[in-house]
Amino acid sequence: MLIKGGQVLSMDREIGDLPKGDILIEDGQITAVQPEISADAEIVDATGMIVIPGFVDSHRHTWEAAIRNCAPNATLDDYFVEVLDTFAPLYRAEDVYASNLAGSLECLNAGITTLVDWSHINNTPEHPDAGIRALQETGIRAQYAYGSANTSLADYWFDSKIAIPGDDVRRVRETYFSSDSGLLTMALATRGTGFCVEDVVRSEWTLARDLGIPITVHVGMGRLAGRFGMIKQLHELGLLGPDTTYIHCCYFSDEEWQLVADSGGTISLAPQVEVQMGHGWPPVMKAIGYGLRPSLSIDVVTTVPGDMFTQMRSAFGTERARVNAECWQANVDIPENMLTARDMLELATVNGAHVAGLEDVTGSLTPGKRADVVLLDATALNMAPIHDPVAAVVLSADVSNVDTVIVDGVVRKRGGKLLADVAAARTAVQASRDYLVDQVAQRKTTAPV
Structure with a gap:
């Protein structure tokens, strides 16, 4: 997988920030972070995105x-x-x-x-x-x-x-x-x-x-x-x-x-x-x-x-x-x-x-670490125009800007949508809420005065 053309905040002090950069991922691992990379890989277009570690x-x-x-x-x-x-x-x-x-x-x-x-x-x-x-x-x-x-x-x-x-x-x-x-x-x-x-x-x-x-x-x-x-x-x-x-x-x-x-x-x-x-x-x-x-x-x-x-x-x-x-x-x-x-x-x-004891695994976009990567849509009105990408992430972004999420090289969210059965998860957690609230109400009803 090759993430191309994003504004990269690597959080690695040696690599620094790239106004426009590419990230190469192989077998779930980050193998390169550079201004431009050519590779035979699935392309993830990061144009207009700020790319950060998860x-x-x-x-x-x-x-x-x-x-x-x-x-x-x-x-x-x-x-x-x-x-x-x-x-x-x-x-x-x-x-x-x-x-x-x-x-x-x-x-x-x-x-x-x-x-x-x-x-x-x-x-x-x-x-x-x-x-x-x-x-x-x-x-x-x-x-x-x-x-x-x-x-x-x-x-x-x-x-x-x-x-x-x-x-x-x-x-x-x-x-x-x-x-x-x-x-x-x-x-x-x-x-x-x-x-x-x-x-x-x-x-x-x-x-x-x-x-x-x-x-x-x-x-x-x-x-x-x-x-x-x-x-x-x-x-x-x-x-x-x-x-x-x-x-x-x-x-x-x-x-x-x-x-x-x-x-x-x-x-x-x-x-x-x-x-x-x-x-x-x-x-x-x-x-x-x-x-x-x-x-x-x-x-x-x-x-x-x-x-x-x-x-x-x-x-x-x-x-x-x-x-x-x-x-x-x-x-x-x-x-x-x-x-x-x-x-x-x-x-x-x-x-x-x-x-978490995982600094050698994740936390920065560093070659050798696992590919935990987030792409934020910086073209959205709550972030654009970008003067300072770090400030944009910390002070302007919210969940609506999270476009793509990659964990261990696997895409878990793409185009703003989770690649999961969200409806089933919501149904299950709502059913638990209903059960728990009902049980609390029953206990209050039967509690001794």
Whole structure:
């Protein structure tokens, strides 16, 4: 496949940006990125397109697609009750399948080619099987992060004594992820200190490291977890390491930032959720200041949109607003390292791949990497005329501009339309919504007064 004549934002600092460039793909791998390439190949005409690497969503609870927008006004405290203690206990394996199918197609439609699926809905062994099967069917690149069950808020959150079942994690690892080089890889989605007793925390970290899979954990957010001092506790337990991604991180002490940086940990931020639900200010510049490379994620479609354009703009606007306000208050000039549009595109692509442990595979248009490529229609009125292609992507583009999406060399969206049975996915996820809403209503009707 030869992508010809697009405006290429490679996100590879050696290749740079090409005002007009070609990308050659062979056997799912990028083999050349140059101003002009001649080859006997299927031609993808990228005239009028901006060509970028696929976006990387480094943390999404994809299973919540069936309850999209159920909690539009929720705080984080509300979310625990309205989602984890209301809908989650009712989820059947088929609801996880329907949500992951629709949710990962939603990602592909929006130009997200890599997804960290933070799946804390494993109420039975059939639940992870269903979620993984849906990811396989859509053809997205994904890291399946095996999480806890969610059948009771009292049992699974806040000093929980119930560990993620090691036997089932091992079964899933052996059944689906015997190799770490496939389109799908595995991680462990742990709740961590404050949410679990120390013995559970130790057992889950040990399980992940025994299996050689990375760890991903929510930390330092909101009224509750912001006061747990989770990083300091993990340090005292001797558990910090380069295999761990820390999500949100809104309320870290300087000591905790340094501990994460020194341990080689990685950072995932969900800016729209963080400012909307009360997690705290997205600490983009704080992370960068400690030499870290933060990434972006969607988190929950129960409350925010599921596209990366929203996240880039939310992080860009809120972080600049916070810094500007602090500088105004102190009557000083804004710092020279103020966030730029290019910074935000890096967070959404190559930094995301770094956080997912896939930087040698995806995140930039670099020869040798797998071909995860997105073509954006830059002739549309919301983007044209182009003065600065990076600014056009970060500040003007939206899902309607995503014309073509390629994952591992396979076209998943062409001419603005997904090459998938969207109607079947929509029917399935709507049926799950109907079932879950009905079950919630029945419980409210029969609940004791």
